[in-house]
Amino acid sequence: MSTHHAEAGYHRKTALIIVAAAILYVAGSWGVSLWDRDEAWYCQTSKQMVQSGDWVVPHFLDQPRYAKPIFIYWCQAASMTIFGANEFAARLVSGVAMTATLTMLGVVLSRAIGGRRAMLTVLIFSSSALVITAAKMCLTDSVLLLFITGMQLCLFRLYRAAGSRRPVGWTMDHPVPRSQDSRSTLATAMAMWVCIAMAVLTKGPVVFALMFGTMIALALLDMGRQCRSLQAWRAAIAWWKHIRFLRGLLIVLVVGLPWLLAAYLRHPDFIWKMLREPGQHFGSNQDGHWQAPGYFLVTIWLTYFPWSLLLPTALTLGWKHRGLPHVRFALAIILGNWVFAEMMVTKLPHYILPAFTSLAFLTATALIRCVRRQHDDLDRRVFYGALGVWACGAMMLAALPYVGAWRLEDPARGGGLLFAAVGVVYVAAVIVQFARRRLVGAATLAGGGMMLLITILYMCYLPSAAFLRLPQRVASELERLRKLDGPGDGRVIMVDYDEPSLAFYQGGTIGKAEKPYLRQTPPEQWPRWIVISSKFFDSLPPSRQRCLQRMATLSGVNYNTGGKVVDLFIMRKSDAVAAQTDPAAAPEQ
Numbered sequence: 075m076s077t078h079h080a081e082a083g084y085h086r087k088t089a090l091i092i093v094a095a096a097i098l099y100v101a102g103s104w105g106v107s108l109w110d111r112d113e114a115w116y117c118q119t120s121k122q123m124v125q126s127g128d129w130v131v132p133h134f135l136d137q138p139r140y141a142k143p144i145f146i147y148w149c150q151a152a153s154m155t156i157f158g159a160n161e162f163a164a165r166l167v168s169g170v171a172m173t174a175t176l177t178m179l180g181v182v183l184s185r186a187i188g189g190r191r192a193m194l195t196v197l198i199f200s201s202s203a204l205v206i207t208a209a210k211m212c213l214t215d216s217v218l219l220l221f222i223t224g225m226q227l228c229l230f231r232l233y234r235a236a237g238s239r240r241p242v243g244w245t246m247d248h249p250v251p252r253s254q255d256s257r258s259t260l261a262t263a264m265a266m267w268v269c270i271a272m273a274v275l276t277k278g279p280v281v282f283a284l285m286f287g288t289m290i291a292l293a294l295l296d297m298g299r300q301c302r303s304l305q306a307w308r309a310a311i312a313w314w315k316h317i318r319f320l321r322g323l324l325i326v327l328v329v330g331l332p333w334l335l336a337a338y339l340r341h342p343d344f345i346w347k348m349l350r351e352p353g354q355h356f357g358s359n360q361d362g363h364w365q366a367p368g369y370f371l372v373t374i375w376l377t378y379f380p381w382s383l384l385l386p387t388a389l390t391l392g393w394k395h396r397g398l399p400h401v402r403f404a405l406a407i408i409l410g411n412w413v414f415a416e417m418m419v420t421k422l423p424h425y426i427l428p429a430f431t432s433l434a435f436l437t438a439t440a441l442i443r444c445v446r447r448q449h450d451d452l453d454r455r456v457f458y459g460a461l462g463v464w465a466c467g468a469m470m471l472a473a474l475p476y477v478g479a480w481r482l483e484d485p486a487r488g489g490g491l492l493f494a495a496v497g498v499v500y501v502a503a504v505i506v507q508f509a510r511r512r513l514v515g516a517a518t519l520a521g522g523g524m525m526l527l528i529t530i531l532y533m534c535y536l537p538s539a540a541f542l543r544l545p546q547r548v549a550s551e552l553e554r555l556r557k558l559d560g561p562g563d564g565r566v567i568m569v570d571y572d573e574p575s576l577a578f579y580q581g582g583t584i585g586k587a588e589k590p591y592l593r594q595t596p597p598e599q600w601p602r603w604i605v606i607s608s609k610f611f612d613s614l615p616p617s618r619q620r621c622l623q624r625m626a627t628l629s630g631v632n633y634n635t636g637g638k639v640v641d642l643f644i645m646r647k648s649d650a651v652a653a654q655t656d657p658a659a660a661p662e663q
Contacts, residue, residue: 080190081184081189082189083189084184084188084189084190084192085184087193088192088193088196089180091193091196091197091200091521092173092180092200094522094525095173095200095201095525096169096173096176098528098529099169099172099173099206099209100165100166100169101528101532102529102532102533102536102537103161103165103210104161105532105536105537106161106532106537107543107546107575108545108579109542110633111573111575112211112213113212113213113575114545114574114575114577114578115574116146116164116213116214117212117575118135118577119132119133119134120132120150120151120164120212121154121159121582122135122582123147123151124151124155124159125159129148129151130333131337131340131341131344132147140344140351141351142214142276143330143333143348144333145217145275145276146213149167149217150163150212161212164212165211167216168210168215168216168217169210169216171216171217171219172200172205172208172216172219172220173209174220175216176196176199176200178223179192179196179199179431180193182227183196187400191442194437194441194517195434195437196434197438197517197518197521198434198437198517198521199431200525201381201520201522201524201525202377202378202379202381202430202433202434203376203378203379204377204378204424204430205427206524206525206528208424208427210528210532213424214277215427218273218276218277218280218281219428221270221272221273221281222269222284222428223428224266225266225273226288226407226428226432228262228266229266229285229288229289230400230403232259232262232317233292233313233399234399235258235259235316259316263316263317263318263321263322264318264325266317266322267321267322267323267325267326268325268329270282270285271325271328271329271330272329274326274329274330275329275330275333278349283414284410284411284414284428287409287410287411287414288407288410288411289311289406290410291407291409291410292402292403292406293310294310295402295405295406296310296402297310365420365421367416368416369416369421370415370416370421370426375467376423377424377426378430379468379471379524380464380468380504380520380521380523380524381433381520382464383461383464383520384437384441384452385437386460387440387452387457388433388436388437388439388440389436391436391440391443391449391451392440393405395439401436401439404432404436407428407429407431407432408432408433408436411428411429412426412429441517444513445514452511453511458509461505461508468500468501469498469501471497472496472501472527473497475493475494475531475535476490476491476493479535479539482629482639484541485540486538486539486541488534488538489531489534489535489536489538490535492530492534492535493534496527500523500524500526504516504519504523540630541629541630542630544628544630544631544632544640544642545573545575545579546575547628548576548605548628549576549579549581551626552580552605552644553580555603555646559646563602563652564602565583565585565601565602565603566583566584566603566604566605567585567587567601567603567604568584568585568586568587568606569587569589569606569607569610570589570607570609570610571640572586572634573632573633573634574634585601589610592606592618593614593618597618597621597651600647602646602647603644603646604622604644604645604646605642605643605645606642606645607640607642607643608640608641608642608643621647621648621651622645622647622648623645623647623649624643624644625644625645625646626644627642627644628644
């Protein structure tokens, strides 16, 4: 087969992978309720944007939402305008953005390094656990990743075009290639700054930390042992002038300033409070997400699954071949992102998502080297030992959905059993392929099987898992009971149950009351309906308990408290209390 035909074949396979990933990213999104508090915040905020017509200052219920800039809300609200105010419309934005990222990687890498490595990179990246999760949730991560990936690819082109091809360990006696200034580098720099501007409009200035982290890590890798030399530093960063910072910052201002001015005129404090948000994540325990240093060294084995099996080989061979510019640049992206994420007090698994494109590239490169027998890392006993550990962990993960449904006697047990059975077959097939040293076949099964498993999870298990849809069930039961109750006081609050997704499903009128409310407020002033945890209701004085009538009891997972299982009561204020007209009823302390 000629090289041209082989490349065409790889291009077709890459396109097939992208199509399969696009289907995976939207599969089942319409039948799975919001199951993360961040999802609920974004979804409800975008829904209110559509309902209110205010596309300048985002709001969650009655308060401005300062957490992120405006672009993600625009995208989700636009999708809801077309497909309705539902979970599918909000999540579709992430799926489309991740598919666009895959397409960008496939096209650029095919031209730069060849079709085979591009195909494997796209396969590995698209089927990684964290990538799939980000693509199927209505968060900022997929949209942000699209712009960050564009920035990274442009930055690498500037790095190469400027003549930065020094091998690791170069000395000052080696001549430094002359930098070139051309229209192509100017166009690349401007494209990079457009990506940066859109990233800032999506999630604020975090993109600058990732960019400069990559550049500094790359300079250190370029210098090797000469990092104490001032001349070495000057040579290593000489190409930075082609980034054109001043023009770039002007582009960022042109893109973001119109919305910033409109937001300032509408809500003068909004911009300042929004800009404070990244600093709070960096230096404080924001939303209870504090994690100790080393957090990402632990979570990467799950977030990069199933490719965490090849992660040690990918990083080891990447370090051995760091003299190659594309490998060195990939390592710089990983190091810059990782160090920045570890420095933050608030840590979440998706903070290292921008490094996954480089991890996938290094994994694909290592796999090809082993296929060509340039290295024997995947033939050693230590690898087969790791394969055994990976297999045990994978089968435990496959069993988790069934075990969860079985323990809670949930009707999703059938889907959980199917997921577990396919998972066992998947693990066995990957082991057989590695044992026969069919490395490309093993990789194809690992990626394709992962896509199949997640499709089964979203199509056959999650839609019927009642314990995972507690807010949706509570909202439906509230609606039913309020209709039976007839016209009257339809107010509702939740006490000792803080779940943002309930607001989305209930219609955005539910309020939150602190625990002292039911003790300190006269019962006749309570709203007609109260959603309360069974634990807190049992702690109320009997006189207060008698003021409420239990209408329904529901159990399930509360995502806002770390996934704990809770029992909830839907209470109606008793008719006797509702009929009281004496405002002088003394509160019971």
